[in-house]
Amino acid sequence: MSQINILWVDDEIESLKSQIIFLESKGYKVSALTNGYDALEFLKERTVDVVLLDESMPGITGLETLSKIKEIDQQIPIVMITKNEAENVMDDAIGSQITDYLIKPVNPNQVLLSLKKIIDNKRLVAEKTTIAYQQEFRSLFMALSSNPDFNEWMDIYKKLVYWEMEMTKTNSPEMLEVFNAQKTEANTEFAKFISRNYSDWLHPKATEAPVMSHNLFRNKVVPNLDPNVPNVFLLIDNLRYDQWKAIQPIFQESFRLVEEESFYSILPTSTQYSRNAIFAGMLPIDIEHKFPQEWKNDDEEGGKNLYEEHFFAAQLKQLKMDPRFSYTKVTNHADAQIMLNNIHNMLDYPLSVIVYNFVDMLSHARTEMEVLKELAGDEASYRSITASWFEHSPLHQALKRISDKKINLIIATDHGSVRVKTPVKVIGDKQTTTNLRYKHGRNLNYDPKEVLAFRDPRDAGLPKPNVNSSYIFAKGDGYLCYPNNYNYFVNYYRNTFQHGGISLEEMIVPFARMVTK
Structure with missing residues (x-):
């Protein structure tokens, strides 16, 4: 030592x-x-x-x-x-x-005991964490090798998040390297699992399928609504499970946790698809069919998330529920102040929906702003900056303002994000979409081993704007780059947080229900 x-x-x-x-x-x-x-x-x-x-x-x-x-x-x-x-x-x-x-x-021994208590406590915690993970390593290895189902994958990911957060106590680069290798292996196996099962989950008669974006409201929110108190459905955009665990203690200062689970985001794990699916209660292919004027494909002009409130009203009607609800979307500081000032009025409705975009803006801004590249350079700092944001946010202030009322608070997200490290070369025409984790186009050229491809988007519950339209999804920590200016884009986007593809971090996302204390 x-x-x-x-x-x-x-x-x-x-x-x-x-x-x-x-x-x-x-x-x-x-x-x-x-x-x-x-x-x-x-x-x-x-x-x-x-x-x-x-x-x-x-x-x-x-x-x-x-x-x-x-x-x-x-x-x-x-x-x-x-x-x-x-x-x-x-x-x-x-x-x-x-x-x-x-x-x-x-007394000299008093001083010595105080020093040992302070210094050895850090060392003992680090040693205990290391030993405990070494014992858990084999258990996780066996779980990954046993062909886990969708419930077991959620458990595996929760354990990985737990150990990733515990690793911050060890200050051991060697143990972190071992852990990161195990998480990479888990994501490799998870991508294979999704490739084998995803289309089957979307079949209307599927008997074995997880709760996903398009049935989240019907299967998880509706059964947990309380008819006797105001219900608040809070959707924090782009919130990973580990980020939820970082801000959960701040929530618990004012609210009591009743239930915590996770569910699967649909593909692409991006706002346009997964969040519209949550509010419409249907897959994108069905949204396009029912709302042809409102749905916009990637290559079409116009906002992609302008009709969530309209979709949600239609879902309530279809479920024969009370049509009264308030809908608030926060995409900037001015919106946040309006929400803060209006939070008590929302409780006049049986159900209030708040969509809060901050985390999503952070992950996008991170690729454009050098200061954010410094602040959110890895998973630990990304969690830390999320917790710091939430603690000082108008959202936290608003929730504290209503914490003296009896309310039922349901928290979810639309998708997560993954830190990308491995470039994957893709060739496409001018109409190909620009997202780094998925591409949609007519003439895509790629290595089929490196992506999950749906030559017929309908197999993934997605619209098919053209006869030759197809979708490809990056796996694990891959990100899709074009050959022109290849090295520039590879270096520019490496180690940034992106979403749209297949990873534990993007697809297995938090759902929680809390009540005021």
Whole structure:
């Protein structure tokens, strides 16, 4: 284990020499300073593992120093050492996020125990996580090898998300590499599973099929509507299951989780297809047939998601449900403020629908803005930025405003996204669509091993605008690139989050029901 660096700040540091020698004999490196000003300058230049901080110092007090240290590094563990047992002093210290506190005079072993508790706790958590995943690795390997059905695939993906989030505790590049290899293998097998089963699921008489976009409302939302309280159906666009797990604790500050499941997004896993399918309660081929004026294919001019409210009203009518509902779509900050101001009025309806586009905008913007490439460079940071957004969002504010009312909150999404790494070469004519995870066109040229192809889109429940129309879908972490300007586009889009294709991250998405506490 590398040497642990301690900074001890006390205006009577000379009297603590024997304690410092004791700690150094135990393998710690101790830097000693006599005042808060020097400590702050020290920490601007160097990294330490723990700060031991005297509460009562002349010039700048321990509490003032503590506050300024947290401005430099929010995560640094700080042990407050004080002569003062007054309750308000300790309340201030604990409120400022100290890790531990000791009362003077301190015994050397007291200090040692506090340090071990802080430092070894991180190490023990990391070691325990590593050992637990090593044991789970074989279990996941066996599950992947046992021809899982659609329910088992949902369980496998949830376990993978759990371990991906646990891996942040290990700080082990080697273990993360092992995990990522297992997730890649899982996505390879999942693509084969989808290729074998997807068309069968869409058959009207299919007896074995998961809940999917086009029957989500009928099969999952309707049975969970409460006739005695206002119901809010919140659809957060492009929300992966791991992102849901990142924001779930923030929801649970005001709401109690009643049910959490997942369902399958239809293909393409993109807003135009999967979200229209949710609100219409039908596959895209059927939407085009029933609403020929409203449905727009990829190659047609006009907005692709302008009629969700119209589709939804028709679905309620078809299900013989109460036709009263409010519909709010948020695609920018101005929309968000209107929703925030209007949230109480929505509760006058038996059912309120809120479509919130932020996560989708983030993933699209990420490919265009260098700052977002830095902020959301991998799965962990993508989860982190999603949680930070939600915590400070008008959506969170709006939900808190109604958390004192009895409401039934149903949360879902339309599709997820996957971080793409592997370019796949495709040739198409000028009418071919531009999406990186699926292509739709008349003259597509590709390696059939690298994509799932539907030469007849109707087999995938999709419209067929032309006689020669076909669809292809990227698998795993692949992304579809044209030969012209190939290297530029390969480098530009590598490691960006995209959707439209076949992956666990895009297709297996969250569904949750919550009630106010």
